Amino acid sequence: MDVRCLVPAGDRCGEGALWSAAEGAVYWVDINRFLIHRHDLAAGALTSWFFDEPVVALSLTTAEGQFLVALGSRLIFWWPGTDRRADAGFDLPGAPRVRFNDGRSDPDGNFWVGSMKNNVHPDGEMGEVAKGEGVLYRMDPAGKVTEWRRDLGISNTLCWSPDGRLFYFGDTLENEIRVYDFAKGEISGERVHFSGFDRGLPDGSAIDSAGFLWNCRFGGGCIVRVAPDGTIDRVVEMPVQNITTCVFGGADLKTLFITTASAGAPPGNRLAGSLFALEAPVPGLPENRYRLPH
Numbered sequence: 001m002d003v004r005c006l007v008p009a010g011d012r013c014g015e016g017a018l019w020s021a022a023e024g025a026v027y028w029v030d031i032n033r034f035l036i037h038r039h040d041l042a043a044g045a046l047t048s049w050f051f052d053e054p055v056v057a058l059s060l061t062t063a064e065g066q067f068l069v070a071l072g073s074r075l076i077f078w079w080p081g082t083d084r085r086a087d088a089g090f091d092l093p094g095a096p097r098v099r100f101n102d103g104r105s106d107p108d109g110n111f112w113v114g115s116m117k118n119n120v121h122p123d124g125e126m127g128e129v130a131k132g133e134g135v136l137y138r139m140d141p142a143g144k145v146t147e148w149r150r151d152l153g154i155s156n157t158l159c160w161s162p163d164g165r166l167f168y169f170g171d172t173l174e175n176e177i178r179v180y181d182f183a184k185g186e187i188s189g190e191r192v193h194f195s196g197f198d199r200g201l202p203d204g205s206a207i208d209s210a211g212f213l214w215n216c217r218f219g220g221g222c223i224v225r226v227a228p229d230g231t232i233d234r235v236v237e238m239p240v241q242n243i244t245t246c247v248f249g250g251a252d253l254k255t256l257f258i259t260t261a262s263a264g265a266p267p268g269n270r271l272a273g274s275l276f277a278l279e280a281p282v283p284g285l286p287e288n289r290y291r292l293p294h
Helices: none
Strands: 004-007 014-020 025-030 035-040 045-050 055-061 067-071 074-079 084-091 098-105 111-117 134-139 145-152 155-160 166-171 176-183 186-195 201-207 213-218 222-226 232-237 243-249 255-260 275-279
Touching: 004 035, 014 055, 014 201, 025 055, 025 243, 025 255, 035 055, 067 098, 084 134, 098 134, 098 155, 111 145, 111 155, 134 155, 155 213, 166 186, 166 201, 176 201, 186 213, 186 222, 213 255, 222 243
Parallel strands: 014 243, 055 098, 155 201, 201 243
Antiparallel strands: 004 275, 014 025, 014 255, 025 035, 035 045, 055 067, 067 074, 074 084, 098 111, 111 134, 134 145, 155 166, 166 176, 176 186, 201 213, 213 222, 213 243, 222 232, 243 255, 255 275
């Protein structure tokens, strides 16, 4: 597959890719530089916003132009048009020892976000990770927060099947992606979906309209497309080593936008930290939105 460099952003740890169909733009973050980026496809223009702590995940909401943003220690609402920011009512217990990591909204309008040991120092430099300190949380549209999993290493990969009946969730340090039954905003019946793949570790993922999971492999230099039965459909080779997350976008939802990290990249990874893109054989799914209370 033809992988092209779209934005040579030089991110320390690009993450949190999000497609805004209304804007024709892809958003993503750089965790270690405390940035949100926006790339307007038609104009080819890049805009970046600065924050005072790591930015780790983004979600559209049911109000156009209003985003839900996971910072390292808390959730906020953000309006990029004016750069207005407002507290969303959830501060992470245990921060700054722990921080939020990957997060996404589900088909019912809840926001799911996992945590991990905080490996980002106040100056943005990298720290150590550890097993067992992460928690998977869900914030419902009323702002109520509940816990669904504990004792996690690095929370990553939050995706739902096209019919909304399955939830995929990964623990990077266990080299494992799990699948759960999903109904009425709740998960149950945990089992292993994909584990032990020897090229890097599982980072973020996106799911296509055929139900195949596109999993980015940190340290593995590739994206692996995993079939609904957990077998490998294909491996997409990438020009850099640390692949972090991806999202489907573009007018037909067939462009896969891919974030990468320069932190820990080997010599010769000239484009590490760039935003890449490829054309997929089938389209992805529209973005879920966090449902704001009325």
